[in-house]
Amino acid sequence: MAYVVPRPNLTWKEKIYLPSIVAGLFITIKHLKQMLSGQTKVVMQYPEEKWDSHMPDHYRGAPTLVKDEHGRERCVACQLCEFICPPRAITIKPEEIPAESKFAKVEKRPKEFEIDMIRCIYCGLCEEVCPEQAIFLRKDYAITGTTRAEMKHDKAKLYELGGVMDGLVNKWNPKK
Amino acid sequence: MDFISSIPWELIAWSLAKTIFLIFIVVLPMVSYTVYAERRVSALIQDRLGPNRTGMPISLLGAKKDWQPFSLGGLGQPIADAVKFLLKEDFVPAHVNTIYFWMAPCLAMMPALITLAAIPFGSEFFGNKMVVADINVGLLFMFAISSIGVFGIVLAGWSSNSKYPFLGSIRSTSQMISYELSMGLSAVPVLLICGSTSLGHIVDYQGQHGWLLAPFMGAMPGAREILLWIPVLIAFITFSISMFAETNRLPFDLPESEQELVAGYHTEYSSMKFALFFLGEYTAMIAGSALVVVLFFGGWHLPGVPDGAGHGGLAFLHIIPAWIWGLVNIGVFLAKVVVLLFIFIWVRWTLPRFRYDQLMKLGWLYLFEIALVNIFLTAGILAFTK
Numbered sequence: 001m002a003y004v005v006p007r008p009n010l011t012w013k014e015k016i017y018l019p020s021i022v023a024g025l026f027i028t029i030k031h032l033k034q035m036l037s038g039q040t041k042v043v044m045q046y047p048e049e050k051w052d053s054h055m056p057d058h059y060r061g062a063p064t065l066v067k068d069e070h071g072r073e074r075c076v077a078c079q080l081c082e083f084i085c086p087p088r089a090i091t092i093k094p095e096e097i098p099a100e101s102k103f104a105k106v107e108k109r110p111k112e113f114e115i116d117m118i119r120c121i122y123c124g125l126c127e128e129v130c131p132e133q134a135i136f137l138r139k140d141y142a143i144t145g146t147t148r149a150e151m152k153h154d155k156a157k158l159y160e161l162g163g164v165m166d167g168l169v170n171k172w173n174p175k176k
Numbered sequence: 177m178d179f180i181s182s183i184p185w186e187l188i189a190w191s192l193a194k195t196i197f198l199i200f201i202v203v204l205p206m207v208s209y210t211v212y213a214e215r216r217v218s219a220l221i222q223d224r225l226g227p228n229r230t231g232m233p234i235s236l237l238g239a240k241k242d243w244q245p246f247s248l249g250g251l252g253q254p255i256a257d258a259v260k261f262l263l264k265e266d267f268v269p270a271h272v273n274t275i276y277f278w279m280a281p282c283l284a285m286m287p288a289l290i291t292l293a294a295i296p297f298g299s300e301f302f303g304n305k306m307v308v309a310d311i312n313v314g315l316l317f318m319f320a321i322s323s324i325g326v327f328g329i330v331l332a333g334w335s336s337n338s339k340y341p342f343l344g345s346i347r348s349t350s351q352m353i354s355y356e357l358s359m360g361l362s363a364v365p366v367l368l369i370c371g372s373t374s375l376g377h378i379v380d381y382q383g384q385h386g387w388l389l390a391p392f393m394g395a396m397p398g399a400r401e402i403l404l405w406i407p408v409l410i411a412f413i414t415f416s417i418s419m420f421a422e423t424n425r426l427p428f429d430l431p432e433s434e435q436e437l438v439a440g441y442h443t444e445y446s447s448m449k450f451a452l453f454f455l456g457e458y459t460a461m462i463a464g465s466a467l468v469v470v471l472f473f474g475g476w477h478l479p480g481v482p483d484g485a486g487h488g489g490l491a492f493l494h495i496i497p498a499w500i501w502g503l504v505n506i507g508v509f510l511a512k513v514v515v516l517l518f519i520f521i522w523v524r525w526t527l528p529r530f531r532y533d534q535l536m537k538l539g540w541l542y543l544f545e546i547a548l549v550n551i552f553l554t555a556g557i558l559a560f561t562k
Contacts, residue, residue, distance in 0.1 A: 018413070024526040028221045032522075035220040043225050 064162030284328030300484030344440030348431030379475030
């Protein structure tokens, strides 16, 4: 069954196509002129210009672990981040905090905490799920290394990158 | 002794010098830098910058970093491209037809280079005409040799023994054959007006009577030149459109449409063979632009500038020796070719490509008829205004 497609009637100018070619050429040359004269500022020439100084607050960079102002490492090795991590970049081995330590009430801490930055997809789910406010995504995005071993961040490196954070909720207050 | 002195040594030496100058110093660098210009201009049209930070690739020779003492603005990019093509693995699949597979890239590049032999790229230089082969059927020579370029694409698609190259090459073959017709016919009005197929004579005629497309550039145009401007404009438009189709450039890009055919007829080619196709396309673009400049824009002629023998031009400029004007004429020709190449690139990044049936309809139904009618129009004007 032949179905005839309804096509619009073209004016004679549209039929010879040349006027619309010329109109198109004017549009592209306008773009060229605006780029050359510097009017269009959409290009960031990367190594010379970076946006490190004015990144948005919610930018998701590399994940790091933090210590709070009392010097306690906040992570209690609950392994929630390990289970929620989509590419399974986090590996945790928990251990008991010894009874003679100041923070013995907490009972658990990570013996080994490793994030494989090659696998990490910077999604921020580990930060969202952490019940202890221990893992935060910082603003560093250019994580590079020359070997695969170098790209696995272990516990020391994560605490070094994370630093100290004040004002977090203190769930383990000994008075209560 | 008699035999040795009868060999035209000077002619051979000058021809060799002109050939080497034209191919290795002008055209091949121009091809590489046309690729670079295309990347830059297309980037600027698309609101981005092209390659603008390439250094000299000496890290291949063992240096720590590529050398860039001051910002070259990406001008080292064609050199990096050339090095890449030389060092890439040249992979020949097992399923190809070996003889034609190896022959096809050569057949794509050679006609484009050979057609450059007949183009006058300058006026004169120390008494020697600046054209490698001053044949008096120059225009026919160019059309004939550029028709051989079709074979490169036919053999490339056929020998690849694969779907997409085959489709690309049959589309390209039919496209190129269809548009050769209108290309030849649309150049006939120029022949009728200038009275000769020799490209040197065409340029000389335009030097005396003003450029064909811009009659006021040169002598004062009479009523006849102004009236002839209409068929010349139509001839220019049809010739340019056919030239776009001949060089497989957008909007006639169907043979190598990246969105449909992987890479069209050059899918199975890698490294140097692909480089030959790629550079062959740009060389054909340069040869086509040079032909358009010679036929319609006055070749090396600029009003007021004397030619290489010191004739013509403004009187006070004759103080400067004639050979400098020879060089100026070569420069003027190259500048015009560069402007046309920019227009090629500009049009490519403006227009969408034609559908196959629209393309064939345009070639056979519209351009062919318009070119024919144009010939009769020109002949009529020439006959009734003398």
